[in-house]
Amino acid sequence: MLPNTLCKELSSIVGREHILTSPEDLVAYSYDGTSVEHRPDAVVSPLDVEQISRVMQICNREAIPVTPRGMGSGLAGAAVPMSGGISLCLTRMNRVLNLDAENMMAHVQAGVVTADLQAQVEARGLFYPPDPSSIKHSTIGGNVACNAGGPRCLKYGVTGDYVMGLTVVLADGRILQTGGKAIKNVTTYDLKNLFVGSEGTLGIVTEVLLKLIPLPKFARTAMAVYPMLEGASATVNNVLRAGVLPATMELMDHTTIGTIEEYLRLGLPTDAAAILIIEVDGGDEDTVTKEIETIGRVCRESGASEVRVAKTEQERNDLWRGRRSVSPSLARRRPNKLGEDISVPRAAIPEAIRRIKAVGDKYNLPISVFGHAGDGNLHPNILYDKRDPAEVRRVEQASRDIFGIAVELGGTLSGEHGVGVLKLPYLGMAESPIEIELMQAIKRVLDPKGILNPGKKFPCSC
Amino acid sequence: MADARNIWQGIQLPSEEQYLACIRCGLCLSVCPTYRETLRETDSPRARLMLFRKVIAGELEMSHGFTDKMYRCLDCLACNAICPVGIKPGDLALAARSVIHQAKPQPWIKPLIFGGLFPNASLMETCMMPMLLYQRLGIQRVVNTLGLTRRLPTRLRDYERMLPSLPVRSLRHRLPETTPARGPRKYRVAFFLGCFQNMIFADASAATVRVLARNGCEVVTPKNVKCCGMPHLGYGDVATARALARHNIDILEKLDADAIITDCATCGSTLKEYGAHLLADDAEYRDKARAFSVKVKDVAEFLGAIPLREPEHPLKTRVTYHDPCHLRRGQNVWREPRRLLQLAGAELIELREADWCCGSAGTQAITHYASSMQILARKTENVAKTNAAIITAGCPGCQLQLGLGAQRAGLKVQVQHPIQLLDRAYNDR
Ligand SMILES: Cc1cc2nc3c(=O)[nH]c(=O)nc-3n(C[C@H](O)[C@H](O)[C@H](O)COP(=O)(O)OP(=O)(O)OC[C@H]3O[C@@H](n4cnc5c(N)ncnc54)[C@H](O)[C@@H]3O)c2cc1C
Ligand code: SF4
Ligand code: SF4
Secondary structure: OOOHHHHHHHHHHHOHHHEEOOHHHHHHOOEOOOOOEOOOOEEEOOOOHHHHHHHHHHHHHHOOOEEEEOOOOOOOOOOOOOOOOEEEEOOOOOOEEEEEOOOOEEEEEOOOEHHHHHHHHHHOOEEOOOOOOOOOOOEHHHHHHHOOOOOOHHHHOOHHHHEEEEEEEOOOOOEEEEEOOOOOOOOOOOHHHHHOOOOOOOOEEEEEEEEOEEOOOEEEEEEEEEOOHHHHHHHHHHHHHOOOOOOEEEEEEHHHHHHHHHHHOOOOOOOOOEEEEEEEEEOOHHHHHHHHHHHHHHHHHOOOOEEEEOOOHHHHHHHHHHHHOHHHHHHOOOOEEEEOEOEOOHHHHHHHHHHHHHHHHHHOOOEEEEEEHHHOEEEEEEEEOOOOHHHHHHHHHHHHHHHHHHHHOOOEOEOOOOOOOOOHHHHHHHOOHHHHHHHHHHHHHHOOOOOEOOOOOOOOOO | OOOHHHHOOOOOOOOOHHHHOOOOOOHHHHOOHHHHHHOOHHHOHHHHHHHHHHHHHOOOOOOHHHHHHHHHOOOOOHHHHHOOOOOOHHHHHHHHHHHHHHHOOOOOOOOOOOOOOOOOOOOOOOOOHHHHHHHHHHHHHHHHHOOOHHHOOHHHHHHHHHOOOOOOOOHHHHOOOEEOOOOOOOEEEEEOOOHHHHHOOHHHHHHHHHHHHHOOEEEEOOOOOOOOOHHHHHOOOHHHHHHHHHHHHHHHHOOOOOEEEEOOHHHHHHHHHHHHHHOOOOOOOHHHHHHHHHHEEEHHHHHHOOOOOOOOOOOOOEEEEOOOHHHHHHHOOOHHHHHHHHHOOOEEEOOOOOOOOOOOOOOHHHHOHHHHHHHHHHHHHHHHHHOOOEEEOOOHHHHHHHHHHHHHHOOOOEEEOHHHHHHHHHOOO
16 A cells, blocks of 8 residues: 555646556456466556656655566566556557658657557558567557567567667656667667666666568468478578578477467467468568568478468468467366476477477476477477466476476577566576576666566566 | 455356466557556556456455445456457456445446437338248248158258247347346336247247346337347348348337347347447447447346346256357357356256257258258267257257257257246246
């Protein structure tokens, strides 16, 4: 509970109706896209940078924890206010401030829904490529704070690759503007990138300047079917070596295929060990067609038993619908799932999947593996039932084993979902003490009182 | 928390399956009109589900605030359609209202009031497919009485067998315009008289009206409604279907009913489509159609959301239930009819593949005889395995088809509308 005087002070800044304290509101802001829960003491929804600055001044003065929040689609528990305090909700700040077609940049507020931005940008013949599967229900601010990626990252890179400048409100309310429309800039440390992927622990991202590129006019999509995992993995490198850089190379394993098929009946090959969904795009139709042909050939040479190239937009949509429905169709099999997000060197993919399957057998848990094969980012999903305590314990052990596999193979715990609270206990397996100490030191400089999203991303140094 | 269960004694709660599997992904936020309006998580489908869940678990009080949040849901079902896991947050918000009603009865909150009046749609040619079918069958009946049946091919004899015994007078002439509620009036509902029901299954619809009245509904039955338009849509005649839709909206809108009830699965799913699709691009009717469709309720669905009287004469019969396509997938109504049957005291035997199509699909039995009969054979086999005395289905098309299947297989099973069983359990007749 916030003292009444504080509530009054805050409402004089953002308006009474934008401070929520009813039990229903507190429950609604107690979760994100995971099963982690903790209620805030109040929800504050500011409208602009100045309001945020004034809110932060008060919170810093009173040492009230502040957890920034976009649309709460995060998969690490990062937006859950574990220490209570204020849930700072950015969704009202959803304006595209400027679309600069000449410099190909978009200046937006942090609460813009990513899909809305994409639609506006594409209407102008431009392209904002990052495409997390949560594109319709996540914000640019959240994407920046998690450095969100998506299937297209192989060719186009992650959110951070498009951030040209940021406006950030620091813990004490100071407003930092960093970066800008100049494409090259070496006069300061790359401060903006400090905030990319910081999960709300270093400052409140309020405005973002994003780089845009010309919209590719043509795209072709193919599905390659593999009787053996190795073939799928070999394809990834063989395609790149053949001189083609596809926009996406998405992998789904046997368990995943079966689950989607059960739910959507798209006619996927349920007896395959794996399938790859590969898409090429570009500005020239002939090139795109040639590229998809090359890919078809390389897939077959690498061990694909079948390659289906989508002939119509409907077929293409079906392929993507299958991919996008992975997560939810898994949820139809068991009541709960723990979705991991490990990242390994590309060549280690078959080994990683094999070992993960062994973990599933060891703990008697179904584990489905899918992910962005092009960049070695795998999502092993452990399916379980939370109501069975013994099973929950096995899930914890299995997920620790999976992290172990990632690290042993030269990879890491999270490729795109972030650490939040869910991966905190395992951080030491992947990050060196020096890295963790440095992060703590940076945190102390920017947020000496430790009010910004405390207890997330790395262990607190206090 | 430990005694959360006690709080709910005697109250019908939605099953855990309806909400436990929500992965909280947030996709439903993207389509929810109330969320998009306020940009507040509390007004989102995900939150409604979560709040309800917390209330059931005893972690949140069933306060005025909670009630308000549940009633803010517009019941537009957009979240139901988009949820990739198959959760229906919209339905849960409705279930929550039912729970609220059961636990702390409150004044019925009136749904949206319709917009202003507008001129009647012009009269039009309305070709009622079921009537046509009926007439053609009627001809076969004549042939039959003349003793020619044995010389007719099986196919024609099959059509003849589909016919139940005819009501003496069509329901249109028998039902009063207004049937008063028995006991205090809690709701005012409009009953949509479907063609099939009116002409062939009048007894089922008469039962529907009685059961509604029994549960505090004043039932208004306008006699000048026309076919819902489904047969026309089925035959690609969208223009007539739209004209019918406008006509029906004009008639029913005026009644200011809390709900528009139908006991025909096909009518129900069609009436519910007026707003979402059929008149979605009709500038004049779009909004009215949307408001109209929101009110349309299958009778089982409506009864599932209000507190019901216990029947005085529970049946002890072995009964099974077939899920009509237009009810289960078209309207996601499938728990409610089962609950009605259980309320009626029936021993409910779950039918294997209960939600598989029976092969009737409108007039498939006429247009695609062979495949329709194959699908029916599979259904009939499953029906036989239940050993039930009665097979129920809230759809006249299915009822005809199931009856035919039973006859073809020589099964001694009666075919009825679920509401007829509840009606029997209420009535001493
Ligand atoms: C079905 C589904 C699919 C997903 N697919 C992908 C995917 O393909 N790729 C991927 O990378 N992720 C994916 N995610 C994860 C998630 O959507 C992303 O992490 C997204 O970027 C979170 O955005 P959000 O607005 O929902 O942020 P939230 O969940 O609200 O917050 C996430 C974190 O960002 C911080 N934050 C939010 N806004 C700000 C701000 N303005 N300033 C500072 N900090 C802020 C929060 O404090 C928190 O730490 C998926 C999630 C779901 C549910
Ligand atoms: S109801 Fe469905 S769409 Fe909404 S959060 Fe839950 S799982 Fe996601
Ligand atoms: S049914 Fe209710 S919760 Fe679902 S989208 Fe419509 S208004 Fe939102």
